[in-house]
Amino acid sequence: MNKEFSNPEILKRELEKGNQRALTFLIDTYHQPLCVYIYSLSNDYEGAQDIVQNVFIKVWTDRQKLGRVKSLKNFLYKSVYNGFIDQWRKDKRMLAIESKHLENLNEIIEDSNEDLLKIKIDMVRHEIDNLPEKCKETFLLSKQEGLTNIEIANFMNVSIRTVESQINKAYRLLKQRLSSADVVLKIFAVLSTLIYS
CATH class of the missing domain: 1.10.10.10 (Winged helix-like DNA-binding domain superfamily/Winged helix DNA-binding domain)
Structure with a gap:
């Protein structure tokens, strides 16, 4: 693990510059704990991995905005939590839609x-x-x-x-x-x- 990025401010600056080694350090440091955190909320390991990966992609895509972030760690945890809530809302809607689709399928089979x-x-x-x-x-x-x-x-x-x-x-x-x-x-x-x- 690269010790030069252990300082959060240096890590943020290097990410903003587009330093891919800083991104690797960020993922190596936070991927597992973030996945464990989201898994504890969702009980869905693959879903947790997707949420965490989406957050890392967004961090990298929007890295120019990291200067506004006070605590990178808090920002990551808040981002994955928000991702979990968004997914939960989508899943809730999908359950209602799937229920309707099953009704439709029964109608089709009967008719x-x-x-x-x-x-x-x-x-x-x-x-x-x-x-x-x-x-x-x-x-x-x-x-x-x-x-x-x-x-x-x-x-x-x-x-x-x-x-x-x-x-x-x-x-x-x-x-x-x-x-x-x-x-x-x-x-x-x-x-x-x-x-x-």
Whole structure:
């Protein structure tokens, strides 16, 4: 471990300058304790790692603003806590959405024969194939491959915000193109992860 960065003020200055060794020191010092802290709140180790990694990416991206930070350690803990709260709110919304999707799936299974269901799924698949290339690739990495947004960002060498934007764009375009058939939208909502399997 590099002792020259042990002083928090020196560490902040070097991070602001873009010193990658300072970033390595920061991650080596704080990654494990931050993961343990978030895991203690969430009981989700992979989710904790994602939150912590997102914070390190944001620290590096916004390193020019570190001069305003009084305590780097406090800032990191507050940032991962805020990340945990944001994720908790998203998960809470997703649970409500998933519950609705299960209801929709039950309706589809009850109301549709097998041939009709296949036709509707093919319609959704066709519209996904017609998405803009980057949008389609991002969407499939998320829904077909099951990658997290941060994994997609690393794989495609783009920001997490770009990944989120592309996935939202895919949903918006698919909703527009399939808006004439309510049941197709239900199928899309429920089976978006399955239609390429």
